[in-house]
Amino acid sequence: METVKMLVGSVAEIDPKGSRLVRVNDMEIALFRLSDGEILAVENKCPHKGGVLSEGMVCGRMVHCPLHDWRIDLRSGAVQEPDTGCVATFPVEVDPEQGLVFLRVSTGVPS
Numbered sequence: 119m120e121t122v123k124m125l126v127g128s129v130a131e132i133d134p135k136g137s138r139l140v141r142v143n144d145m146e147i148a149l150f151r152l153s154d155g156e157i158l159a160v161e162n163k164c165p166h167k168g169g170v171l172s173e174g175m176v177c178g179r180m181v182h183c184p185l186h187d188w189r190i191d192l193r194s195g196a197v198q199e200p201d202t203g204c205v206a207t208f209p210v211e212v213d214p215e216q217g218l219v220f221l222r223v224s225t226g227v228p229s
């Protein structure tokens with residue numbers, strides 16, 4: 119699949135240890151800003167029962183699902199033991215001079 123680089127907002131729009139929801143190609147993607155400033159993006163849907171991850175609490179590089187507290191690694195998308203599963207992750211690029219956040223997302227078109 120081809121990917122495109124898409125502007126989704128600015129760093130300033132995401133509070134430290136907070137999140138921001140964006141919609142890309144009919145999919146909800148949650149952007150998280152870690153306490154060290156790193157920005158990571160995952161599908162905004164918990165693999166357990168669809169909890170809204172952008173409403174979860176960020177701790178380190180994990181987000182705690184707001185429904186049943188599953189922990190999900192925002193870098194790998196992996197659910198932490200003893201639970202299992204994963205969410206899609208998306209590459210994030212930040213323009214440090216302009217403070218802009220870009221996502222690399224699939225166009226759905228075979229390359």
Ligand code: FES
Binds near residue numbers: 164
């Ligand atoms: S829906 Fe996320 S832990 Fe249950």
